[in-house]
Every structure is written in C-alpha cells, then in structure tokens.
Amino acid sequence: MANLTAFFNCDDRTMEQDPALPSLNQEPELLKTVLNKEGFRFTNQRQKILDLFQSAALGHHLNAEEIHQQLLDQGEKISFSTIYRALHVMVRLGLLQELELAEGRKYYELNTPFMNQHHHLVCVHCGDVKEFEDAKMTQVGSNESASHGFSLLNCQFTVYGICPSCQSLLS
Amino acid sequence: MANLTAFFNCDDRTMEQDPALPSLNQEPELLKTVLNKEGFRFTNQRQKILDLFQSAALGHHLNAEEIHQQLLDQGEKISFSTIYRALHVMVRLGLLQELELAEGRKYYELNTPFMNQHHHLVCVHCGDVKEFEDAKMTQVGSNESASHGFSLLNCQFTVYGICPSCQSLLS
DNA sequence: AACCTATTGAAAATCATTTTCGCTATCCAT
DNA sequence: ATGGATAGCGAAAATGATTTTCAATAGGTT
Ligand SMILES: [Mn+2]
Ligand SMILES: [Mn+2]
Ligand SMILES: [Zn+2]
Ligand SMILES: [Zn+2]
Numbered sequence: 001m002a003n004l005t006a007f008f009n010c011d012d013r014t015m016e017q018d019p020a021l022p023s024l025n026q027e028p029e030l031l032k033t034v035l036n037k038e039g040f041r042f043t044n045q046r047q048k049i050l051d052l053f054q055s056a057a058l059g060h061h062l063n064a065e066e067i068h069q070q071l072l073d074q075g076e077k078i079s080f081s082t083i084y085r086a087l088h089v090m091v092r093l094g095l096l097q098e099l100e101l102a103e104g105r106k107y108y109e110l111n112t113p114f115m116n117q118h119h120h121l122v123c124v125h126c127g128d129v130k131e132f133e134d135a136k137m138t139q140v141g142s143n144e145s146a147s148h149g150f151s152l153l154n155c156q157f158t159v160y161g162i163c164p165s166c167q168s169l170l171s
Numbered sequence: 172m173a174n175l176t177a178f179f180n181c182d183d184r185t186m187e188q189d190p191a192l193p194s195l196n197q198e199p200e201l202l203k204t205v206l207n208k209e210g211f212r213f214t215n216q217r218q219k220i221l222d223l224f225q226s227a228a229l230g231h232h233l234n235a236e237e238i239h240q241q242l243l244d245q246g247e248k249i250s251f252s253t254i255y256r257a258l259h260v261m262v263r264l265g266l267l268q269e270l271e272l273a274e275g276r277k278y279y280e281l282n283t284p285f286m287n288q289h290h291h292l293v294c295v296h297c298g299d300v301k302e303f304e305d306a307k308m309t310q311v312g313s314n315e316s317a318s319h320g321f322s323l324l325n326c327q328f329t330v331y332g333i334c335p336s337c338q339s340l341l342s
Numbered sequence: 343a344a345c346c347t348a349t350t351g352a353a354a355a356t357c358a359t360t361t362t363c364g365c366t367a368t369c370c371a372t
Numbered sequence: 373a374t375g376g377a378t379a380g381c382g383a384a385a386a387t388g389a390t391t392t393t394c395a396a397t398a399g400g401t402t
Binding site for chain 4: 347348358372
C-alpha cells in the first residue's frame with residue numbers, strides 16, 4: 001500500500017529515486033537533457049511550467065490552480081491533467097519539491113540541494129508562509145534516516161501558528 | 172483565505188486556539204469536562220473515538236477510515252461525518268494532533284505536550300512510519316515562530332525516504 | 343420536565359487530483 | 373529528413389477523502 005503520489009505516479013512506468021539533484025537554474029535547454037536522461041520527453045508545456053517557477057519570487061509557492069491561471073493569463077492553454085503530470089515528473093526528477101503546507105492542496109517550489117533546504121512557518125488562519133533555514137534540521141533528518149537505514153528523499157519541517165495580524169483580528 | 176481544516180472547522184462556531192493542552196490520559200470522565208469547558212457536548216461517539224486512540228499501540232496513527240472500521244468491528248455504528256467532526260473538535264481542544272504523513276489522507280494521534288513532541292520518518296513506498304524525538308526541533312520551531320511574532324500551534328518535522336526493505340524490493 | 347441548540351446519520355455536494363481514451367508530437371533509428 | 377513506436381496532450385469522466393445539508397435526536401441547563 002501507500003505508494004505516495006508525486007514520487008511514483010507519472011502514468012504507468014517503473015520509477016526509482018534519482019540521487020542526483022540537477023540544478024538547472026538558468027541553463028538553457030537543460031530541462032530537455034534531464035527529462036530525456038530518464039526516458040521522459042521534452043514538451044513545451046513542461047518548459048512553460050518550469051519557467052513559472054524560475055521566474056517566481058523567491059519564497060513563492062505554487063499550486064496546480066495557480067499554475068493553470070498564470071499560464072492562461074500569459075496566453076498559454078494547458079489542461080490540469082498536463083499540469084499535474086508535469087509536476088509529478090519534475091518532482092521525480094528532483095527539479096521541484098512538493099510541499100504539504102496545509103489546507104488540502106499541494107504546493108510546489110524549485111528544489112534546492114539538501115544543504116540549503118529551507119523550512120516553513122505557516123499561519124493556519126490566513127495561509128501566510130515564512131521561510132527559514134536551519135542547518136540543524138537537515139542534520140537531524142539525515143541522521144534519523146540513516147540510523148533507520150532509510151534512503152533519504154527529503155525533509156520537511158513545518159511550523160504551524162497564527163501570524164501577528166491574524167492574532168489581532170481574533171483579538 | 173486558507174482557514175485550515177482541523178483548526179477552524181467544527182460546524183459553524185467561532186473558535187480560538189486553546190493554549191492549555193489537557194492530558195487526559197487515563198483520567199475517567201475528563202473528556203466531558205474538556206468538551207463542556209468549551210461549549211461542546213459530551214457524546215458517546217466522541218468517547219468511543221478517543222478510546223481508540225488511548226488503547227492504540229504507541230506510535231500508531233489512525234485515519235478516519237481506520238477509525239470507522241475499528242468501531243464497526245467492535246460493534247459500534249458511526250457515520251463518517253461524525254468521525255470527522257469529532258476529530259476536528261478534539262484537535263481543536265488539543266486532545267489530538269493531525270498529521271500530514273503523506274498520501275492524501277490525514278492521520279491523527281494523541282497529542283503530547285510540546286516538549287515531548289516527536290517527529291516522523293516515513294517510507295514513501297510502503298508507508299511505514301518511524302517516530303523519533305529531538306529536542307532541537309521543538310527549540311527551532313518555537314524560536315522561529317517567536318521571532319516572527321507567530322503564536323505557535325504545532326511543529327511537524329517529517330522525513331521522507333525509502334525503508335530498507337523497500338530499497339531491496341526496488342533492487 | 344421543558345427548552346435550547348449542539349450533535350447525529352444519511353445522502354448529496356465539494357473539490358483536488360487521477361484516469362481514460364483518441365489524437366498528436368517527440369525521440370530514435372533508418 | 374522520414375517513419376514508426378509510444379510518451380504526452382486535452383477533454384471529460386471518475387475517484388476518493390472530506391464537508392455540508394437537513395430533519396431527527398440527545399446533552400446540558402434551569
Ligand atoms: Mn519554500
Ligand atoms: Mn506519531
Ligand atoms: Zn495569518
Ligand atoms: Zn518501505
């Protein structure tokens with residue numbers, strides 16, 4: 001059972017984890033290389049989606065809905081099935097990271113090498129998200145997974161609370 | 172927007188966070204007290220659900236489906252709506268903790284005082300979960316939330332990986 | 343005991359995500 | 373370049389967990 005979504009769900013193909021996390025930040029055409037290396041095809045839609053993340057403000061997370069809307073806004077027509085499939089593939093390839101920030105939908109952001117991983121402080125009332133880094137997290141995560149013989153995929157430290165402005169609203 | 176589920180979703184009533192985390196471990200009738208204190212009513216269904224958690228093995232997490240099944244097995248008839256409502260109320264009261272372990276459904280477990288909070292190492296392939304404690308986590312969580320002026324509700328550190336036996340299966 | 347209203351169960355509704363399927367476009371080999 | 377095999381696409385239907393609606397009931401209070 002289990003078989004968690006983004007990791008093993010790109011249509012019906014056998015998938016294994018990819019230890020190398022390519023950082024294709026500005027590099028042109030790198031997406032095609034990364035995709036093809038694993039037997040995936042390069043498509044316009046996938047490039048457009050990745051572009052969104054690369055041009056998004058740091059600390060900004062996107063969900064499928066927002067991706068769809070932003071692409072519509074910029075004149076691109078794309079279906080939700082394609083968006084979801086692309087997100088899964090890119091998570092699988094280590095290009096994106098899937099986040100469980102809260103409220104029943106998944107958010108995505110550009111993946112970063114383990115050592116620079118950051119974490120999230122979320123206001124459960126307005127959804128505001130603050131990012132922070134802390135080397136201790138990464139350390140504890142890899143220690144734990146190692147000590148249980150797990151191969152590490154990623155760590156998420158999420159702190160839930162109520163932000164200052166929501167606190168005053170709720171007086 | 173946002174208004175995250177379990178925290179603010181017990182039918183339509185104004186809810187605010189409850190700083191006191193009652194630990195009603197073995198205490199009889201304490202559930203009634205805790206519920207009434209906040210204007211909720213004590214019901215048989217809520218008691219039955221809480222009982223499940225109290226008699227569950229340590230480190231065991233339950234989702235709505237499992238709760239429903241276990242109650243059926245022990246001869247109790249209960250609807251899913253009631254289960255979900257009860258879970259929300261009990262999270263709201265600090266009796267339970269909601270976990271985003273993975274795979275699109277929520278899990279619950281008895282809440283524990285902040286300082287004893289534990290975290291999870293999840294195998295994304297088979298869903299196996301290992302628990303671990305680490306004081307550093309809690310520390311970082313409260314520091315972060317404090318430094319942003321957030322009032323802390325809870326911290327979840329979740330490490331995703333592949334367990335030893337799944338690693339060999341995927342040779 | 344009577345009253346007010348929170349809670350319940352059943353059924354319908356949501357809603358994010360997944361699947362199906364016929365068609366198209368990408369990749370690889372000729 | 374050309375052609376074939378098939379991964380990927382869009383549209384629409386399907387899923388599945390969770391939420392909501394609503395009439396009936398039960399908990400807490402006076
Ligand atoms: Mn982030
Ligand atoms: Mn646990
Ligand atoms: Zn807020
Ligand atoms: Zn496993």
